[in-house]
Amino acid sequence: MANYIHVPEGAPVVPKLDVTLDEHDYRAGALKLIKTLRPHWKPSEVKMKSFTDGITNKLIGCYVGGSMQDVVLVRVYGNKTELFVDRENEVKSFRVLQAHRCAPRLYCTFNNGLCYEFLQGVALEPEHIRSPAFFRHIARQMAKYHAIHAHNGWVPQSDLWLKMSKFFSLVPTHFEDPEKDQRLNNEVPSAACLRDEMIWLQQNLSKLGSPVVLCHNDLLCKNIIYKQQEGNVKFIDYEYAGYNYQAFDIGNHFNEFAGLNEVDYTLYPGRELQLQWLRAYLEAYKEYKSQGTQVSNTEVEVLYVQVNRFALVSQNWIYLPQSGIVTHFHPSVPCQIKHQTFVFSM
CATH class of the missing domain: 3.90.1200.10 (Aminoglycoside phosphotransferase (APH), C-terminal lobe)
Structure with missing residues (x-):
């Protein structure tokens, strides 16, 4: 909900990698990211664990060994979430919070997501x-x-109010599916x-x-x-x-x-x-x-x-x-x- 986020001078540079992950078949794309972020990891030994699969993103933890002491989190943006999530603002906010020791390390961004440090807890x-x-x-x-x-x-x-107005612009007036359309009319105020x-x-x-x-x-x-x-x-x-x-x-x-x-x-x-x-x-x-x-x-x-x-x-x-x-x-x-x-x- 910001209209201006300033990243402090001296904040670590966050590289942008030209990689696009398929959220349904993500291993190959994730390994491309890991090759840059953890070049000493052998691809055959990299394990992947899915943490979330929600409407705004898919989150995958990449690691080697069994202790999960060093985990690279790969977040793949959800379908159409750019309609209500400002991804550029997200990265800037992440960097500001990292600079103030309020966030984990942001390793990189890629075409449809970002990679960052896993917080133990x-x-x-x-x-x-x-x-x-x-x-x-x-x-x-x-x-x-x-x-x-x-x-x-x-x-x-x-x-806040501009953001809410934007949400209203995304509200459909009807659904082609009769059942959905009935729920829209019955459960949602005009x-x-x-x-x-x-x-x-x-x-x-x-x-x-x-x-x-x-x-x-x-x-x-x-x-x-x-x-x-x-x-x-x-x-x-x-x-x-x-x-x-x-x-x-x-x-x-x-x-x-x-x-x-x-x-x-x-x-x-x-x-x-x-x-x-x-x-x-x-x-x-x-x-x-x-x-x-x-x-x-x-x-x-x-x-x-x-x-x-x-x-x-x-x-x-x-x-x-x-x-x-x-x-x-x-x-x-x-x-x-x-x-x-x-x-x-x-």
Whole structure:
């Protein structure tokens, strides 16, 4: 959600390799990449493990031996994802975060993907992010992202509303398949209704005064890696990283407390847990901004209000491959808008 990402001077150069991977038969293409990135590896000894096969990418781990100490992750972009993912911005964000020690090493890009370092650790589950043993680490790491300075004092702007408008332009008006078309008409509010909701959100949220900072914008549980030996967490996957409202990033993460496959918004964090989380976040944010660590109750309350309003607009996607319908729902926080639905023809 950025309109300008500046890669710091001195950041490592990331080579672009003229290789295209077939997502269904990827070994030959992956070995071409490995030949450049790990020339001492024998092709016959390279093992490959598929980690994900989602709608936005396919992720393959390449390694030799049995310990998986040195793993090259090969991510192949999903079909048509360039319609809603700015791949150039993703690489720039990756490099900025790497320069600030917030991301793994980015080894290279190729025609339809990129290669990067595998972070050893455990991907968290919804029950983990609700635990004080983990959420304080998450709050601190998010604060570190948000405290990264824009280039030369430039004041960043969020293009959240432009991005949402672009999503609307991708919404089909009908499907040729009768069953899909019926689901579209029965389950998805009209385009006019959705645009009215978006306008309402823009009018009410833009005036809340939430700072625009460098955000992750997609802090799913699986994008949080707990590194037990170091006693901290790292975030992965920067497809949507960029400048956005501070409260959006936090509200989006709070929605993840409800789970993904079996969503239960009774698990959306209550006021007491939120206040603990937000205080830990603000203490770290001020520390990273060299503003001390003292946080007032008023500062916590202001952020609490902003976050729970911005939670309404955060993107929690559920993809229904049988119908081509992508939906996301919001928690029942105090607001007249309870849900929004977007549809993509993929």
